[in-house]
Amino acid sequence: MTGKKILFVSSELVPYLPENEVSLMSYESPRMVNSKGGQIRIFMPRYGNINERRHQLHEVIRLSGMNLVINDMDMPLIIKVASIPRERIQVYFIDNEEYFKRKGTFKDKEGNLFPDNDERAIFFAKGVVETVKKLNWAPDIIHVHGWMSSLLPLYLREYYADEPIFADSKIVTSVYQKGYEGSLNKEMLGKIAFDGIAEDKAQALSDPDYNNLLKVAVDYSDAIILASEGVSPELAEHISKAGKPTLPYVSFQETEEAYTNFYNTEVLK
Template sequence: MKVLFAASEAVPFAKTGGLADVIGSLPKELVRQGMDVRVILPKYGEIPAHFKEKMETVATFTLQMGWRHLYCGILKLEHEGITFYFVDHENYFLRSGCYGYNDDAERFAFFCRAVLDCIPHIDFMPDVIHCHDWQTGMVPVLYRAHFSYQPEYAHIKTVLTVHNLKYQGVFGQEQFMDFFTLGPEHFGGFALELHGGASFLKGGLLYSDVITTVSPTYAQEIQTPYFGENLDGLLKSQRHRLHGIVNGIDYEEMDPMTDPHLEVNYRDSIIKKQLNKTKLQEKLGLPVNKDIPMIGIVTRLVEQKGLSLVAHVIEELMELDAQWVILGTGEYQYEQLFRWAADRYPDKMSAHITFNEKMARQIYAGSDMFLMPSQFEPCGIGQLIAMRYRSVPIVRETGGLKDTVIAYDDETGIGTGFSFSYYNAHDMLYTVNRAVKLYNEPLVWSKILSNIKKKDFSWRKSALQYASLYNQLVK
């Protein structure tokens, strides 16, 4: 089975969010299961130099995009057993960051074309092209329009994974006609038209052979108007080929036993975990006390992450017998909220309006609980890392949070965390308060940690589901 992952970012080359973690780790697990999986990415300017130095050019050719005849280079690099290809065109990709430019439509149109045009040049004919998010959404459209009738390409199947439906790659219809050489029949009625323009993502949803999302609950949610981002009708009509497969995490990369960022490495030792907490308290200037629960938040500070709930009851949260550590950047109002709270309650909160991977790992290791009250969450990775580091998640029951965190039941002793269902600040406050109280019951807390210990959030199970999907497609 030969699978080509097409994506706009991947760890360790370029990252803006959870997509990069998936592309950096899922292929490794699929390879362990006997597949030949390779990844194709844009060659961004910010890819670290030590990776660029090891890349070798495998092909250069002229790519036609509308009336343009453009240089396209393909470079190759082996990393952790995976072959990565990089699409080189300096005018499009030799810039800072990955997205947010006025010509993003043209940049990722070029990338979509390059994914298909490079195949004869790289000595790799895939059985499946697995596309991720809007930046590669037009690959299935181009395949159907220009490649599927060619004998050497005819066997290829396409999969589109939606990591976040909110981002749809909507641009002007005239740009799509130009860049992709598509006629007006592609834009009327049940076609690429969206919000008066046209959408990369909608193209992928319509033209791929299979659609997946990153959790079973999110696959159901996006078929409803509240979560569907104006595509719920389309998704509901395509539910026969829509699958939800929950994300995993890289257990080798995310391992408190070997993590070089931690003060004390550990697996299930509560004593060693508490040493990480007291070291963190000392470092952050919080009162050093192993018995007071520490609640961590590591996130983008944006509305989606449920921070309006935190804002609504911030003073009540500060009255709880707990400490808080915040790490992240985002919307000004939430950055200011946490700066204000840290200034007013210096013994209760430490806020860091930045992002730092070392500090993030230390928060996972030092915190007793990890709060994710998201408005919506396609999968979520924070709760998975938290449980790997034995920090008990407190989440809202949405998307992947609902699929991965089992609410603790006092009567049965079953559960791996705490959850609330309604998007309501006082429901969240009640749930956090309950978690803080149960932290002070050692038998209960050790039971929750024991339950977490039995869970496997590595990529193994999810990779098996992807492998099964690929096999069904190819057969």
Template sequence: MSTKKRILFIATEMSPYLELTEFAEVINKLAIKSNDSGLEVRCIMPRFGVINERRHRLHEVVRLSGINVSVDNDDYPLQIKVASLPNARLQVYFLENEDFFKRKQIFHDDDESWFEDNALRTVFFCKGALETVKKFGWPPDIIHCSGWMTGLIPAYIKTAYKKEPVFGNSKVIFTIGENTFTEKLGADFLKQAVINANIKEKDLEAFKEASNTALFKGGASFADAITFGAEKIDKKLVDEFAKVKGKKVVPFKGWDSDLTEYLELYNDLAGK
């Protein structure tokens, strides 16, 4: 049996598949550096329609098929595809759904209008990622979430999935990045985000504004550790989370950092 510590990256974006901010490249480097450092690494991200399946050699993982994800009283089929990260021996898993991720735009249509179902897409991705890990039967020691679309995952692990053995020893890191949208996820976001009986709307109070800042705030509130992943971060978040009792906080050290600060955090939280 492997004694390696396991780290799971759950990201909205990751180079070379999708690059919305500079942090996409950081996630790529972190995954490779973690793998090279002796950690067992897996990555999960949405399979947006702009990600070229042929170019990146994605293929369906048949053994993981058959998952349905229930969101807002509807069931949506989850298809899982996988690719090998270029120049690294590690797997990236892509979550796909015809309704939410097949379109050839990401969060806005061709007229720059915000998709009305971005809230449902977010809930589906966060729940789908955790259901995928359950299907793996692969308990991660560290779960590193990045990108606003992963904001609900720390909350879900501490509430909706707190009784799941696969997450029983998982420590969660959440990266606060730069704001990339000004719209809201809608008045029903909290109701839609309640995915089972172990979570209530009141548990999600930090997310109530349903804004980019709120997604970061909520994710950071439930995480065991926080990192700052950009130079330009909402000042309210910096003021609130730069020093938090009971949480390890890693400041942003520039785009040219060798990322050692992350490896130290992973090893610290994993108990090495």
């Protein structure tokens, strides 16, 4: 992996959020690339339950200050950074007071999904791309983890299709069992269409449940990693029919070798 540039985009990441399958692999996969001489960037949302003082987040003024249009509303983009000290890995946080200041990650204190999770996902996808453009950093691979990140493949291939910095980037999506119950806002497809993405490009999102959101991510990715042992049969069938390079589930102890080989032989070939 020496010299290869890999952009990791994740919904969750330890040590900033509690450990689970998504947050742990979102930490381990960039750590592995970093240890093998690859260049990495990691992006995640700056949820309100992340302790900025403890983790020493600070705003990067030169990257902040842009407004992103979400469903005809101007939303200010704030970029913060922090470092994972023992790995010397820098993490970029996509922030906006309207979308991410609240204390929950995906749900309110009653356990209900936030009604604007669809807009948060759109804002996150656009925020990542616009920030990477400002960094002028062309990734060889873009590796997506977690459902809040799952609109990135669609936006890269459609909304940002003519962006030269991503012309040669390969998109890898890790598919996890961990998702959400129910559906996101039923207006989600219309909000994506507002950005000029034809509705037939993401028709599955007319019902934005977890499986349909991941199906769209799979459709616009170049390769897939089955990151959970128990991916739903519906998603597994969709992945199989997509006919894209797919890494079957491997145990945590096997991931370093398996991911490295997959990147080198299937994604970067």
